[in-house]
Amino acid sequence: MQGEDKINQTISKVLLTVDQFKGSISSFRSAVVENEYSPSKSKHFSRVLLWKTLCILNTLNIHTWSKGLQDSRQVFEELYKRKDLNIPWWKLRSDNIYYLTKEISRRESYRKTHRQGVRNGTNKVVLTRVNISETKDPLASSNNVDDHEGTKNVELLETIIMDIERLFPGEKFYAFENPYSKQYKRDLIEILYIWSKCNSNIGYKQGFHEIMGLIYMNLAKESVEVPSNSELNKEDLSILNIYDKEYLKHDIFAIFNKFMVQSHVVSSFYDKEQKLMECIETFNVNLMKVDQIIHYNLISKVKLESQLWIIRYFRLLLLRELGNDLETVSLFWDKLVAVQAADVNTPLLISFGIIVLLIKMKGDLIRCDFSESLGMLLHPPINTLLKDSTPEKFVQELFANIMKLYSRKDDDFKLYEIGLKINNKWNNNLRIVMSPQKQERPPSGARDSTETLNAPEKGLSNTDKMAFEKFKFEQRLKKRVQEITSKSK
Amino acid sequence: MSGRAPSRSYDMIMKLLLVGDSGVGKSCLLLRFVEDKFNPSFITTIGIDFKIRTIESKGKKIKLQVWDTAGQERFRTITTAYYRGAMGIVLIYDVTDSRTFENVENWFHTVTQHANEDAQIFLVGNKCDDEENRQVSKEDGQALASKLNVPFLEASAKSNENVDSIFYELASIIQEKHVNTETNTASSGVDVSQGGASSFKSNCC
Numbered sequence: 001m002q003g004e005d006k007i008n009q010t011i012s013k014v015l016l017t018v019d020q021f022k023g024s025i026s027s028f029r030s031a032v033v034e035n036e037y038s039p040s041k042s043k044h045f046s047r048v049l050l051w052k053t054l055c056i057l058n059t060l061n062i063h064t065w066s067k068g069l070q071d072s073r074q075v076f077e078e079l080y081k082r083k084d085l086n087i088p089w090w091k092l093r094s095d096n097i098y099y100l101t102k103e104i105s106r107r108e109s110y111r112k113t114h115r116q117g118v119r120n121g122t123n124k125v126v127l128t129r130v131n132i133s134e135t136k137d138p139l140a141s142s143n144n145v146d147d148h149e150g151t152k153n154v155e156l157l158e159t160i161i162m163d164i165e166r167l168f169p170g171e172k173f174y175a176f177e178n179p180y181s182k183q184y185k186r187d188l189i190e191i192l193y194i195w196s197k198c199n200s201n202i203g204y205k206q207g208f209h210e211i212m213g214l215i216y217m218n219l220a221k222e223s224v225e226v227p228s229n230s231e232l233n234k235e236d237l238s239i240l241n242i243y244d245k246e247y248l249k250h251d252i253f254a255i256f257n258k259f260m261v262q263s264h265v266v267s268s269f270y271d272k273e274q275k276l277m278e279c280i281e282t283f284n285v286n287l288m289k290v291d292q293i294i295h296y297n298l299i300s301k302v303k304l305e306s307q308l309w310i311i312r313y314f315r316l317l318l319l320r321e322l323g324n325d326l327e328t329v330s331l332f333w334d335k336l337v338a339v340q341a342a343d344v345n346t347p348l349l350i351s352f353g354i355i356v357l358l359i360k361m362k363g364d365l366i367r368c369d370f371s372e373s374l375g376m377l378l379h380p381p382i383n384t385l386l387k388d389s390t391p392e393k394f395v396q397e398l399f400a401n402i403m404k405l406y407s408r409k410d411d412d413f414k415l416y417e418i419g420l421k422i423n424n425k426w427n428n429n430l431r432i433v434m435s436p437q438k439q440e441r442p443p444s445g446a447r448d449s450t451e452t453l454n455a456p457e458k459g460l461s462n463t464d465k466m467a468f469e470k471f472k473f474e475q476r477l478k479k480r481v482q483e484i485t486s487k488s489k
Numbered sequence: 490m491s492g493r494a495p496s497r498s499y500d501m502i503m504k505l506l507l508v509g510d511s512g513v514g515k516s517c518l519l520l521r522f523v524e525d526k527f528n529p530s531f532i533t534t535i536g537i538d539f540k541i542r543t544i545e546s547k548g549k550k551i552k553l554q555v556w557d558t559a560g561q562e563r564f565r566t567i568t569t570a571y572y573r574g575a576m577g578i579v580l581i582y583d584v585t586d587s588r589t590f591e592n593v594e595n596w597f598h599t600v601t602q603h604a605n606e607d608a609q610i611f612l613v614g615n616k617c618d619d620e621e622n623r624q625v626s627k628e629d630g631q632a633l634a635s636k637l638n639v640p641f642l643e644a645s646a647k648s649n650e651n652v653d654s655i656f657y658e659l660a661s662i663i664q665e666k667h668v669n670t671e672t673n674t675a676s677s678g679v680d681v682s683q684g685g686a687s688s689f690k691s692n693c694c
Binding site: 036114159162163168205207208273276277307308309310311316320371374375378 | 502511512528530531533534535537538539540541552554559561564565566567570571673
């Protein structure tokens, strides 16, 4: 599979990239965001380089990479060695395809840690970056894992296995036919298991597997086996170090922590209900600011609460919504990683991303009734949206619009204006007629009881509500314009 | 768009909800029922999925709005929103995994907590084609159903056994309930999630 060609290609890609950006990580980051460093624009595009430099290393200075990687890898390494974090493969049912005997399970982890210990040549313990629960650390008590704990561990393992077994059906990389797929999946299970045990206050959540599964796949495809007896110089080895298959798990663990935990994705969308509901409310408010028609239509007219459909958008960072072709979402995440490195509020950015996607499908969406809207939101017609574009162009446009909105996130008037601009571009042919006469009144006996929560103006008809919302918004705009004009005087 | 949109002509609309442990085959049953397809490794449901099929029962066209939930979702506000307006709830376990059967009573409790009082619950043991790995007997399933006082079927999304029957029987029970309470105008079992539109309508649009 792997020859010297791949090694040389990898090295030259990295050198050319570093050279192109004159070693500046911030120029590199901007180029990713601006779509100048992308698979089609750049002959020497490398996703491993992009993700590992932006997520882990934060520098294009090749000479510092080995040290940076070593520090980062040490974290997982130490966890991986811990007896109490041994993955209880042997406690699975013996007909489980991941079952290993106790001896093999032990030997496996010994073999790996031993070999890695030698190559790493260090025993320094760096555990500070891992977010271990303070309140309930299952690892603190003793080495004697009691029965209850043991049962819980096996249950955790089985839960993760169940999701990993149905990861990306149809994707060749993980398909049964691929002889390596089982090892890939076992790797993912190990990382997820260890992560969940270390973050027992959160635990394993469905969705983690898919996010990690895509990152793993993208990075594994470019990873190499670093030749041990070759004539590579120190710089070459330093470059190859970031592509080292041996440490893929370590790096995925670090990337997951950065991409999902430090970005507050986990705490906003997965962990606490209250936080999630706040994010949904923020989305609703921003949707109102950016596109009043969609907001009115979904929330007031067809009465589709955002919480019914938005959770998957949030939790999987648009993975499912951007289509079956995983390249589209990968392109989107490349940019996401790049802006994360510049400290954006990822949950808010995703929220704007959803708004931009809704504007893209607005023409169809606003013609739908309740069921059709829900159906369309859960199965966005991505192929139609991509019809006149390529995935890369589509993502570039999507992301540019997201960043426009995000950069004006606190300016209602600007959000409104940008919303208009996006609509002018995408929905130019859309003519929306508001006729105050036409209204559907529910026949007697079918009185709506679903919207008592968010509708203080419950007695109002749809038209009244619409007029009220329009009025509110106009007033806000007027005030805003007055502010602007008075300032400029 | 009109190509995607299901027919708007129906006499009654019913919201049904599929619940049960992760991996029991909720999504597979739904896929079999609506698209007559089967995929052994169906993608994990995050949040909900949603499909529609219109069936005919007792001479009436019934639009079934079937909501498929994630087995792992534990957030209360969100779960409550899923249950709101549901007229039928299909509680599913896996006959090849006794733990999912042991959880049925927990699910039953959750359902009765969240769902409308007159929502009809229906117990289903899925994967009944897999006799080799069966852990829960049909008799045990039936006994539990009797205890909970709900109808019961064993089914298989894989072999397509009883899949249609679940939905037809459930729809028919709900329909019957409805006839009985229809005189009682303010019936709360009516699905009103269609803003502005009634649950009962003929050839609207």
